[in-house]
Amino acid sequence: MGSAAYTTSSRLLFRQLFEKDSSTYTYLLADTSHPDKPALLVDPVDKTVDRDISLVKELGLKLIYAINTHVHADHVTGSGLLKSKVPGVKSIISKASNAKADLFVEPGDKIIFGDLFLEVRATPGHTVGCVTYVTGDGPNQPQPRMAFTGDTLLIRGCGRTDFQIFSLPKDTLIYPAHDYKGFSVSTVGEEMQYNPRLTKDEETFKNIMANLNLSYPKMIDIAVPANMVCGLQEVESKAL
Numbered sequence: 001m002g003s004a005a006y007t008t009s010s011r012l013l014f015r016q017l018f019e020k021d022s023s024t025y026t027y028l029l030a031d032t033s034h035p036d037k038p039a040l041l042v043d044p045v046d047k048t049v050d051r052d053i054s055l056v057k058e059l060g061l062k063l064i065y066a067i068n069t070h071v072h073a074d075h076v077t078g079s080g081l082l083k084s085k086v087p088g089v090k091s092i093i094s095k096a097s098n099a100k101a102d103l104f105v106e107p108g109d110k111i112i113f114g115d116l117f118l119e120v121r122a123t124p125g126h127t128v129g130c131v132t133y134v135t136g137d138g139p140n141q142p143q144p145r146m147a148f149t150g151d152t153l154l155i156r157g158c159g160r161t162d163f164q165i166f167s168l169p170k171d172t173l174i175y176p177a178h179d180y181k182g183f184s185v186s187t188v189g190e191e192m193q194y195n196p197r198l199t200k201d202e203e204t205f206k207n208i209m210a211n212l213n214l215s216y217p218k219m220i221d222i223a224v225p226a227n228m229v230c231g232l233q234e235v236e237s238k239a240l
């Protein structure tokens with residue numbers, strides 16, 4: 001594995017977590033240099049919420065945000081359960097998704113945790129309102145930057161039809177929401193060179209996407225309605 005794969009700033013704590021039934025990656029990020037050690041989870045899954053809460057506790061972090069890249073079709077987001085189990089957690093999704101959450105983000109917004117932040121980029125196509133969260137640019141921010149692409153860009157694949165991710169620097173690390181091939185991280189440069197779909201001309205790409213013949217996601221009829229209200233809620237959440 002290249003040394004760039006897990007490079008972070010000294011203050012960023014980063015963990016890549018996996019939910020096997022939906023092959024989903026959840027990412028934990030925290031600012032460990034801040035006195036509160038504020039933390040966030042990107043794309044939590046309902047089934048693995050207890051694992052994630054245990055890890056947050058073990059690491060002495062304060063979970064403040066449960067962030068979604070998009071309205072998932074293959075699993076229920078963990079946002080609702082996290083809100084009911086961890087006081088103070090706020091769910092986040094893009095405004096363009098039309099889903100419910102505590103906070104809505106738009107392209108260009110910054111999600112601040114301690115002295116670190118994630119920048120929101122619009123990367124629609126896989127779903128309306130699909131966004132990519134990119135680590136901040138500037139002093140104290142991790143280098144190389146890390147892009148949490150949801151299903152917009154998968155490693156050597158994609159779940160989408162148009163993209164804005166390749167405008168990022170080539171060494172930007174790519175952390176997708178799913179992997180079906182055993183990969184865990186890539187870079188913008190690698191995907192520009194080797195992604196078997198995104199290196200093709202438009203006609204070939206359209207042809208590939210039109211002939212994927214993917215099966216109907218097993219959870220879609222449960223996951224989409226639940227995720228439109230940010231997941232299963234164990235208790236009524238308090239009004240903001």
Ligand SMILES: N[C@@H](CCC(=O)N[C@@H](CSS)C(=O)NCC(=O)O)C(=O)O
Nearest residue numbers: 073074151157158159214216217218219
């Ligand atoms: N078999 C799975 C669903 C797999 C699937 O459709 N994955 C989506 C991302 S989750 S919405 C996708 O875009 N895949 C792209 C690809 O190339 O596989 C299930 O039944 O849940």
Ligand SMILES: [Fe+2]
Nearest residue numbers: 071072073151
């Ligand atoms: Fe998806």
